[in-house]
Every structure is written in structure tokens, then in C-alpha cells.
Amino acid sequence: MAGSIRVTMEVGADGVALIIICNPPVNALHPIIIEGLKEKYAEALDRDDVKAIVLTGAAGKFCGGFDINVFSKVHETGDVSILPEMSFELVSNMMEDGKKPSVAAIQGLALGGGLELTMGCHARIATPEAQLGLPELTLGVIPGAGGTQRLPRLVGLPKAIEMMLKVFKELVVSTTSRALVHAFFAQRSTTKVPGVTDIQLKPRNIRKVAVIGGGLMGSGIATALLVGNISVVLKEVNPQFLQRGQKTIAGNLEGLVKRGSLTKDKMSKAISLLKGALDYSDFKDVDMVIEAVIEKVPLKQSIFADIEKICPPHCILATNTSTIDLNVIGEKTNSQDRTIGAHFFSPAHIMPLLEIVRTEKTSPQAILDLITVGKIIKKIPVVVGNCTGFAVNRTFFPYTQGAQLLVSLGIDLFRIDRIISNFGMPMGPFQLQDLAGYGVALAVKDIYAAAFGTRNFNSVLVDLMAETGRQGKSNGKGYYLYEKGAKPKPDPNVQHVIDEYRRQAKTMPGGKPVTLSDQDILEMVFFPVVNEACRVMDENVVIRAADLDIASVLGMGFPKYRGGLIFWADTVGASYIHSKLSKWAEMYGDFFKPSSYLEERAKSGRPLAAPRTAHQASTRSRM
Structure with missing residues (x-):
């Protein structure tokens, strides 16, 4: 592998040194590449027969940016010193301040650090289809090789370099950066399916x-x-x-x-x-x-x-x-x-x-x-x-049910939506139900009840909404009112439906609303979802925990900067989630009862995302 990661240089009779980045498939900036660039630039600047330098990438791609695998190693070790230095010595001293003209020949990708290399050159030439960009922000970091061009103009070059190397080294070890890098790799891994993509099958042409x-x-x-x-x-x-x-x-x-x-x-x-x-x-x-x-x-x-x-x-x-x-x-x-x-x-x-x-x-x-x-x-x-609901809908069936349970306890539904939106979801569970319409919810209600037994929370809220002529966004009336060109706004008249729902549910202690903090509400919505995700993993419905992470992000809008459902749950901790669910199960019933998978992880201290040990797998196979 290391042999294919290299930087080469050829000097033509015209005195032009052609420096080529080679790291298939996208010529990422691996530490070996950065050291190779420094070596070749130093050689080209020192040689009398070199009059100018052209920088490009092999196989029709300039450079796809920094090697994100290095970020993963930083996250594992917490050691930012393993990050290679390229911004000052290479881009500023050798390229930008070099005494010989340097030109970037761009084709294919020039992203992130790759684009920053081109900006360090004295000139650039590109093919029409070249793709340029600084996508680091999607991974929770800023361009670390001088890409923030306006900063030097505002505070001076020395201070700008200090700042960039420092809002970068702090961000790269942050939970947000770890989460975004995890989501990046999770998305790339979904098409690796044992027994399908590793057995030399060729896809047929679907025309x-x-x-x-x-x-x-x-x-x-x-x-x-x-x-x-x-x-x-x-x-x-x-x-x-x-x-x-x-x-x-x-x-x-x-x-x-x-x-x-x-x-x-x-x-x-x-x-x-x-x-x-x-x-x-x-x-x-x-x-x-x-x-x-x-x-x-x-x-x-x-x-x-x-x-x-x-x-x-x-x-x-x-x-x-x-x-x-x-x-x-x-x-x-x-x-x-x-x-x-x-x-x-x-x-x-x-x-x-x-x-x-x-x-x-x-x-x-x-x-x-x-x-x-x-x-x-x-x-x-x-x-x-x-299985019933498969991975995504099965995992998230408690999401809406938990919110409806909270309403039955006297919690304002619009407050629930605000808390969930502030957490990072595109919208709260009630506005989401308005958007999806009530037909699907009513159609699958009995299916979920039959499949999930006592951990299913049986609610008549949607039935009552439909009976009063509300269909959600499709007819402009749901929990919210929908008018063309206007943002949805809470419908005060829905309170009559809520009152009837609470009367039938009879879950408020002494007939009075319970008092819950915003954190309580957030956890009572999401911890049952994590609990069901544990069952989904335990039953091998998904190949890997990361699949559930990316599915929760792409299918349900779980905030990407939190890394996905399981990644986030592991930052909270299985022990804490288990303790809260156990407490609520005693108060409100089996809807909150912790799964055996969650209980085992809480006791062992192992992350939810960690694969089973060989002993656990053999025990599971005998069950």
C-alpha cells in the first residue's frame, strides 16, 4: 500500500519540473505525500536546470484533500502532534515564496487541502470539469493550510497562522469533529455487504x-x-x-x-x-x-x-x-x-x-x-x-410514541417539538407527523401493536385528530396550521383534541401534569429509540452499528454533527441511559423497559457500537 503512495518528479528539456501526486483513488494528502511534496519542491528549487514547476495529480485527479484516516487516528489517540505540518513550510515558504514560478495543473478533484495547494501556487490552470471546494467544515474543522484567506488580511500573517493552526487543532479533537468523521466513514461503509459485495458478483444492467x-x-x-x-x-x-x-x-x-x-x-x-x-x-x-x-x-x-x-x-x-x-x-x-x-x-x-x-x-x-x-x-x-418496520422505522417507532406519552402526562406538545428541534432534528415529532400525514400512522398502528407487545405505547391521539377532520399539512390543519407561503404555526384549537386525549389516557398522576425539565423531555423521547436500536443490533437486523447511524441521519434527520443515533448514545453512556429507562419503566410501564443488550452494555461498560465478543455471539446463537 505504502509503495503506491508517492510523489514523483520529472524534469523536461524545457526546464519544467512536473511534480505528480500519486495516492489512489483520489490522491489524498497522506503524511507520506506531504513529505514527498516538500522533498520534491526542495529539489526543484535547488536544481539549476529547473526553471519552473508544474504540480498535478495522477490518473486525472489533482487531489481529493487531506487523508481523513489520519483524523481517525487523532480521535483514537487524542494526539494532534501526528498531524503533518504543511501550511507554513510547504505552501507558504516553498510554493508561494519560492523563487521559481509554480503552476497547478488541475483536473478532476481539487478539494480541501488539495485546493489549498493550488492557492499556494503562483498560477492555476484547470479543465472545465474540475471540481474545486473546501469541504472541511462538513467534518467539523476549518481549512488548515491557509484556506481562510481573509484572516491574514485582517490580523496579519503571523497571527493568522497561529490562529489557524491552534480554532484547527482544537476542533479536530472535538466531539463534533469525531462525530462528523464517523458519519463520513459510516456512509462510505454501507455498500460493503459480506456475502454480497465480496464474492466477485457483477451487477446486472437495470435499464x-x-x-x-x-x-x-x-x-x-x-x-x-x-x-x-x-x-x-x-x-x-x-x-x-x-x-x-x-x-x-x-x-x-x-x-x-x-x-x-x-x-x-x-x-x-x-x-x-x-x-x-x-x-x-x-x-x-x-x-x-x-x-x-x-x-x-x-x-x-x-x-x-x-x-x-x-x-x-x-x-x-x-x-x-x-x-x-x-x-x-x-x-x-x-x-x-x-x-x-x-x-x-x-x-x-x-x-x-x-x-x-x-x-x-x-x-x-x-x-x-x-x-x-x-x-x-x-x-x-x-x-x-x-422484520416489522425493518431498521429505521422499527428503531424510531418509539420516537413518536414517546412524544405522545409525554403529552398524555400533561406536557405541552409544542414545547416537545421546540426541544427536539433545538437538539438538531429538522422538526419535532408532531410537526413531522403533520408532514407525513396521518394515514400511514393509522395503517401501521395495529401492526406495531401486534409486533411489539407491551413495549408499544397505545395512543388514540392520531385517531382523535383524524376524527375531527385534521389530516396534517395535506389539508392545512394538524397540530399546526399551514397556509401557503407562511411558516407553520401552532393551532390553539387543537387543545380540545389534546384534552380529550388526556381524559381517555388517564395517565396524569392525580389528574395533574407532571413537571419535567427540557433534558427529561429530550431523554424520554430519544432513550426509548436508543433502546429499540439495541434490539435491532442484537437481532442482527443491521450489519454494523454505523449503518444504523447513517440511516438515522439520512432517513430521520438525526443531526449529522452528533454522529448518528448510536454514536450519540455512546457519548451519553449506556449506563446512564439504562438507569433512566429503568426508573421510567417503574413509573410508566414497559414502554421504557431496558433491553437485554442495553443492560449488558451498561454492566460491562462496553460501547453500544462495539461488536459482540466471540463468547456473546456463541451465547446468542444458542438462544
Whole structure:
């Protein structure tokens, strides 16, 4: 590995020294590279036959920035001295103040420290497709090699260097930086699936996909596929529904154009790839079907029985269900090996997560093909096991329930939303429910109750909201009022519904609201989520804890700067979480009862994210 990390120099007859950074795949600034640059620049400046210097990167990429693996070592050891120094000696002294002209020849990537190298040169030349940027802030650090150009102008060069090397060395060991670096690597690791991506399988070419159902989810999925240059057949049950679905897709594409993420030419191309259908006649040559109808088991079973008969034998049979067991959906077919879950998150053409759900019978080829499709349509695929709610919705089912339990105890729901938003979530659980609509919540209510037993908190709040004509954002009336062009505002009239809900719940001690701090409220919402995540990990629903971290960030909006759900929970500590849940379980019941996985980690002191020991794994396999 170290042999492929090097800096080379060639001196031409014209006196130009060509210095090349080589560290596949993106020529990252590993310490070996930085030392190599210093060595080659010193040599070029000293040689009489060198008149000028050109700096570039190998294989069509200038430099993708600092090697983030070094950040991980800093986080592990807390030793910032292992960070290589490049800003003063290399960029300032050798390049910027060098007596020989230095030119950066940029192609491909010039990011972070790579871009800072180009700014240290006397001139730059770039290909039209070159990508330039300083993305360090997404990892919780600032550019550490002179990238903050305005600072020297304000306070002078010596002070600026001192400051940059010091808001950098402090930030790089901060919890925020550790969290963001963890999230970065977590996202990169999701496509490493043992038994699928490591067995020399090649992905098949998915050229044409049928989407069944043109509602909110189906139209969003179709939009994502079309933007990815994949042909789509959209099937609906009647012309009116089909026309509505096609109109929604067109609106989605127009929205992408307005945001600048799609050109008008590409929009026209995408629309040309869409075909409507009212039957299965156009399914004879599709490579994949994605069913996206309402959450009704008999309907989904009927659809899968039909498409198995008409689709070609290689066709992947996928469902967008967010809750229902895949074995139940496909039990009336003979094609369990190509049955798979393709769970998108709403709005499907914007949200980046794709939860790929496999059963024990799903073939590695089908999983690999769906991972590949996910990449093509710019989604982050996370492969998970089959269970009620799968990884994300199962982990977060206590999120809304915990908030509703708090309301039943007399806590103001708008206060709950404010606390959760201040924590870093895009919105609180009640506004989120308004946005998602009440239909899905009502549809899965009984499914969750049957699957999770006494740890399910049975609430009639959504039922009461629906009974009073409230549907959330879709009809402008939910917990909040929604008016076009205005921010959502709390609806004071919803208090009548809350009062009735509390009357039926009868959970307030003595009929009086309980007194809780903001921290209590935050923990009573999120600790049950962590508890369920422990069960998800214990049952091997996810491959690694980091998958649950990135899924929580991309699927539920958990703040990225906190590293994801499990990373954050480990910063809080399993022992503390266990003690609080145990206390609440005595007061309020099994909804808060700690899982055996959490209890074991609390007693042993091992992080929640740590893999099981060999002894624990063997004990688990005998259970």
C-alpha cells in the first residue's frame, strides 16, 4: 500500500519540473505525500536546470484533500502532534515564496487541502470539469493550510497562522469533529455487504423499471429513476390516477429544475423515459418492479402473484413497504429469491436513504443489483434484515410514541417539538407527523401493536385528530396550521383534541401534569429509540452499528454533527441511559423497559457500537 503512495518528479528539456501526486483513488494528502511534496519542491528549487514547476495529480485527479484516516487516528489517540505540518513550510515558504514560478495543473478533484495547494501556487490552470471546494467544515474543522484567506488580511500573517493552526487543532479533537468523521466513514461503509459485495458478483444492467402506484411515494420513486436515466413504466388502476401520477412526476422534475439540480434538457430526457400503463402488458421486459401501493397485505400479495406470472424470470420483485414483513408479502409466490424491499423515504426523489431489505431467501445478486441502482439514482443504500418496520422505522417507532406519552402526562406538545428541534432534528415529532400525514400512522398502528407487545405505547391521539377532520399539512390543519407561503404555526384549537386525549389516557398522576425539565423531555423521547436500536443490533437486523447511524441521519434527520443515533448514545453512556429507562419503566410501564443488550452494555461498560465478543455471539446463537 505504502509503495503506491508517492510523489514523483520529472524534469523536461524545457526546464519544467512536473511534480505528480500519486495516492489512489483520489490522491489524498497522506503524511507520506506531504513529505514527498516538500522533498520534491526542495529539489526543484535547488536544481539549476529547473526553471519552473508544474504540480498535478495522477490518473486525472489533482487531489481529493487531506487523508481523513489520519483524523481517525487523532480521535483514537487524542494526539494532534501526528498531524503533518504543511501550511507554513510547504505552501507558504516553498510554493508561494519560492523563487521559481509554480503552476497547478488541475483536473478532476481539487478539494480541501488539495485546493489549498493550488492557492499556494503562483498560477492555476484547470479543465472545465474540475471540481474545486473546501469541504472541511462538513467534518467539523476549518481549512488548515491557509484556506481562510481573509484572516491574514485582517490580523496579519503571523497571527493568522497561529490562529489557524491552534480554532484547527482544537476542533479536530472535538466531539463534533469525531462525530462528523464517523458519519463520513459510516456512509462510505454501507455498500460493503459480506456475502454480497465480496464474492466477485457483477451487477446486472437495470435499464427498465416498473413502478406500481402513482401516489406520493410511487411518483417520487419514478422521478428518482427517471433522473438516473432509467426507463420507467408507471402503472395505476384507472386513467384518473395515472394522469395524477404523471402530473406529480412532472411537478417533481420541474421542482428539481427550479432548485438548479436538473437542467431543462435533462428534464425533457427524463420525461421521455416515462410511460403510463393501466395493465401489466408492458411488464414483459422490465428488469425490476417496485410496488408502492397502500399498506394492505392482501393487495400487495395479489400484486406479487400477478407480476411473478408476467415479468421475465430475471426481474427483481421489490416492494416499498415501510413496515410489512416481506415473507408475508411474497408468501404466495415461488420467487422469494428475487423478492426484496426497496424502502424509499418521502419525498423519494429528494431523501437520500434507500433501505434495502433482504429476507433469508433473497439472492446476493438481487441485493447487489439494488445497491447498484441505488448508486445510479444517487441514494445511499443501507442493507438491513427483514422484520416489522425493518431498521429505521422499527428503531424510531418509539420516537413518536414517546412524544405522545409525554403529552398524555400533561406536557405541552409544542414545547416537545421546540426541544427536539433545538437538539438538531429538522422538526419535532408532531410537526413531522403533520408532514407525513396521518394515514400511514393509522395503517401501521395495529401492526406495531401486534409486533411489539407491551413495549408499544397505545395512543388514540392520531385517531382523535383524524376524527375531527385534521389530516396534517395535506389539508392545512394538524397540530399546526399551514397556509401557503407562511411558516407553520401552532393551532390553539387543537387543545380540545389534546384534552380529550388526556381524559381517555388517564395517565396524569392525580389528574395533574407532571413537571419535567427540557433534558427529561429530550431523554424520554430519544432513550426509548436508543433502546429499540439495541434490539435491532442484537437481532442482527443491521450489519454494523454505523449503518444504523447513517440511516438515522439520512432517513430521520438525526443531526449529522452528533454522529448518528448510536454514536450519540455512546457519548451519553449506556449506563446512564439504562438507569433512566429503568426508573421510567417503574413509573410508566414497559414502554421504557431496558433491553437485554442495553443492560449488558451498561454492566460491562462496553460501547453500544462495539461488536459482540466471540463468547456473546456463541451465547446468542444458542438462544
